[in-house]
Amino acid sequence: MTQHHHDDRPADAPVKKPRHKKFQTQSYGERMAAQAEAAGPSTGEVRDDTARGERRGGPSQYSDRGVRGYANDRRDNRPVKGYRAAEPRTDRRPANRDDRPQYNRDERPQYNRDDRPQYNRDERPQYGDRARTDRGERNQYGDRPQNNRNDRNDRNDRPQYDRGDRPSFNRDERPQYDRTERPQYRRDDRPRFERDERPRVDRDERPRFDRDERPRYDRAGDRQSSYQRRDRDDRSSYQQNKRVEEPVDLGTVAADNQFAALGLAPRLVQRLARDGITSPFPIQTATIPDALAGKDVLGRGQTGSGKTLGFGLPTLTRLAGGKTESRRPRGMILVPTRELAMQVHDALEPLAHVMNVSLKLIAGGLPYPKQIESLRRGVDLLIATPGRLIDLCEQGAADLGAVEIAVLDEADHMCDMGFMPAVTTLLDMTPAEGQRLLFSATLDNDVDTIVKTYLKDPVQHSTESGQASVSTMEHHMLVIEPGHKQSLTAELASRDGRTIVFVRTKLGADRVATQLRDRGVMAAALHGGLTQGMRNRTLDQFKDGSVPVLVATDVAARGIHVDDVGLVVQADPPAEHKDYLHRAGRTARAGGKGAVVTLVLPHQRRGMMRMAESAGVKAEPVRARPGDELVTELTGGSKPSGYPVKLPAPKPQRFNKGGGKRFGSSRPGRGHDGRGGSGPRRSNGPRRTDGNRYEGGKSYQH
DNA sequence: AAAAAAC
Numbered sequence: 283m284t285q286h287h288h289d290d291r292p293a294d295a296p297v298k299k300p301r302h303k304k305f306q307t308q309s310y311g312e313r314m315a316a317q318a319e320a321a322g323p324s325t326g327e328v329r330d331d332t333a334r335g336e337r338r339g340g341p342s343q344y345s346d347r348g349v350r351g352y353a354n355d356r357r358d359n360r361p362v363k364g365y366r367a368a369e370p371r372t373d374r375r376p377a378n379r380d381d382r383p384q385y386n387r388d389e390r391p392q393y394n395r396d397d398r399p400q401y402n403r404d405e406r407p408q409y410g411d412r413a414r415t416d417r418g419e420r421n422q423y424g425d426r427p428q429n430n431r432n433d434r435n436d437r438n439d440r441p442q443y444d445r446g447d448r449p450s451f452n453r454d455e456r457p458q459y460d461r462t463e464r465p466q467y468r469r470d471d472r473p474r475f476e477r478d479e480r481p482r483v484d485r486d487e488r489p490r491f492d493r494d495e496r497p498r499y500d501r502a503g504d505r506q507s508s509y510q511r512r513d514r515d516d517r518s519s520y521q522q523n524k525r526v527e528e529p530v531d532l533g534t535v536a537a538d539n540q541f542a543a544l545g546l547a548p549r550l551v552q553r554l555a556r557d558g559i560t561s562p563f564p565i566q567t568a569t570i571p572d573a574l575a576g577k578d579v580l581g582r583g584q585t586g587s588g589k590t591l592g593f594g595l596p597t598l599t600r601l602a603g604g605k606t607e608s609r610r611p612r613g614m615i616l617v618p619t620r621e622l623a624m625q626v627h628d629a630l631e632p633l634a635h636v637m638n639v640s641l642k643l644i645a646g647g648l649p650y651p652k653q654i655e656s657l658r659r660g661v662d663l664l665i666a667t668p669g670r671l672i673d674l675c676e677q678g679a680a681d682l683g684a685v686e687i688a689v690l691d692e693a694d695h696m697c698d699m700g701f702m703p704a705v706t707t708l709l710d711m712t713p714a715e716g717q718r719l720l721f722s723a724t725l726d727n728d729v730d731t732i733v734k735t736y737l738k739d740p741v742q743h744s745t746e747s748g749q750a751s752v753s754t755m756e757h758h759m760l761v762i763e764p765g766h767k768q769s770l771t772a773e774l775a776s777r778d779g780r781t782i783v784f785v786r787t788k789l790g791a792d793r794v795a796t797q798l799r800d801r802g803v804m805a806a807a808l809h810g811g812l813t814q815g816m817r818n819r820t821l822d823q824f825k826d827g828s829v830p831v832l833v834a835t836d837v838a839a840r841g842i843h844v845d846d847v848g849l850v851v852q853a854d855p856p857a858e859h860k861d862y863l864h865r866a867g868r869t870a871r872a873g874g875k876g877a878v879v880t881l882v883l884p885h886q887r888r889g890m891m892r893m894a895e896s897a898g899v900k901a902e903p904v905r906a907r908p909g910d911e912l913v914t915e916l917t918g919g920s921k922p923s924g925y926p927v928k929l930p931a932p933k934p935q936r937f938n939k940g941g942g943k944r945f946g947s948s949r950p951g952r953g954h955d956g957r958g959g960s961g962p963r964r965s966n967g968p969r970r971t972d973g974n975r976y977e978g979g980k981s982y983q984h
Numbered sequence: 985a986a987a988a989a990a991c
Contacts, residue, residue, distance in 0.1 A: 619989080646990050667988090668989055670989080700988060836987055857987095
């Protein structure tokens with residue numbers, strides 16, 4: 283049956299919203315409004331509530347129509363307001379209902395079903411059968427719909443409907459639809475569905491709850507984004523208040539395991555060791571002991587150096603064993619984007635599990651009910667984006683009064699102008715004596731305000747200089763002509779392997795992604811203007827390889843980890859040096875290799891050089907044109923095909939939140955043939971009809 | 985200055 287993607291909807295479920303003034307005197311919205319007012323008169327759009335309200339309140343179209351449209355249906359003779367009363371009719375007797383013979387049902391011959399020969403299915407003429415199409419001749423029922431239809435649109439005359447020419451619609455040739463070849467869909471092959479053979483029926487005796495250990499059927503074929511899965515199995519709340527009595531054997535830990543030496547719980551160390559994580563990164567070695575000791579910590583470690591575990595492990599250790607009341611979580615990790623929240627959640631979940639710490643993702647774009655329910659049952663640790671958490675606090679669904687540990691991931695970003703009010707709102711709700719951990723790759727003086735207000739005797743650990751010190755990363759700065767930007771971007775992105783292209787604006791992301799696809803490079807846009815369902819889908823496709831090029835705004839600049847991103851292209855230069863470092867940090871993670879290419883227009887050159895210096899990036903600006911040797915070197919020589927390609931999944935219908943059927947997340951890489959034309963297609967804007975896609979010279983900067 | 989973050 284059709285899958286209903288309830289999850290893609292914005293949570294519109296009825297949510298009662300008693301506003302608890304307990305935590306603050308102003309609501310978040312009021313605060314923001316006040317802030318906006320303080321910032322001066324808005325030059326942007328003005329909400330036109332008045333106009334809308336007037337139209338609604340007055341003689342609306344709806345009520346108007348209710349009277350006019352159905353005036354004839356009125357059973358009484360009261361004059362309709364606004365209409366001239368009809369002249370009394372004299373040409374016939376007033377109808378006496380009972381006397382009207384034609385209303386006797388049984389005598390109406392044409393409704394005798396058995397007399398209608400053409401309802402015999404087998405004998406109905408087929409489409410294209412002209413014998414049936416005597417133009418204009420009515421059948422005995424007085425209608426002739428099929429005649430004209432067939433005359434005009436005889437299917438056999440329409441070449442484009444010839445089934446044989448549409449390979450993609452030929453069911454037999456679509457390999458992925460061959461049921462017998464999809465082992466993961468065969469029930470018999472799924473070992474854990476053999477009821478009789480399941481050794482453990484007693485839930486408490488199940489030796490392990492760990493996700494990773496469970497035999498899996500292949501979920502990749504499941505075509506659900508991680509976001510949808512996440513919402514479906516709400517394991518964290520299910521687990522609530524169940525404490526494992528006996529330690530589970532998680533494997534042995536080597537005597538020289540250095541995590542153990544840091545003072546972490548043995549179970550945690552064992553769990554890490556099972557994933558092959560036995561030696562801590564420098565940032566972890568530096569911060570974990572202090573964090574475990576309950577100190578406030580400022581942690582700075584280069585991108586991809588394991589900061590998540592740096593604050594995650596001590597947080598879990600300290601929360602373990604405690605008791606959490608309903609709606610009163612004891613730990614809170616704030617992150618700047620929803621994707622990052624999901625990533626942190628997923629990274630900590632197995633670890634939280636062995637520690638019997640429950641955790642819940644609290645982020646916008648996801649349905650409210652499960653988040654509220656989870657909080658009601660009591661959840662130890664929240665991983666949250668600020669807006670939704672404030673919302674839930676205002677509703678009374680969450681109470682931060684019991685938060686023992688508050689973590690700010692990407693702390694410097696959380697302290698910039700846009701985020702600061704929300705973050706202080708949340709921190710204000712937490713007890714002043716609670717522990718605070720601030721982490722970022724670029725932890726600088728921007729956090730001073732927060733540090734002074736909310737941290738007590740913080741310990742600062744900087745394992746790196748806060749500059750570009752990832753030695754496995756190479757930087758290139760290409761000074762280009764504006765007219766070459768599109769083709770150079772396409773050349774760079776057409777390489778094998780994953781590439782992220784950063785642009786400045788949401789619109790730019792959409793535009794560049796489209797341009798790349800027009801040139802034959804499979805690319806998808808990621809930015810905050812998309813529905814959350816689409817954001818998840820796009821990131822999933824980037825991760826599974828079906829879309830190797832991600833065109834993103836700075837929503838993806840921080841924290842997001844995808845394996846093997848070999849190249850970061852900055853099609854628009856970053857706004858400041860910290861952004862450079864974070865964008866660049868999407869590649870060369872955890873010791874891997876990677877390159878960063880920044881496209882610089884002549885007028886941006888000076889600023890870019892300054893920025894590079896602040897970032898500690900050593901790169902000489904080099905003039906470059908499409909086809910240059912340097913570009914070829916960076917891309918391994920592959921060129922864009924020039925033939926437009928289409929995304930493997932239907933594009934998001936922004937207005938239709940359902941999402942619909944999705945194909946493609948399991949479709950291999952760039953295998954799409956890229957021909958245009960057939961199939962039901964969403965059109966998301968005007969389709970290009972001009973032939974010169976490439977040499978227009980329109981630059982998408984600016 | 986844009987993006988992000990609630991509905």
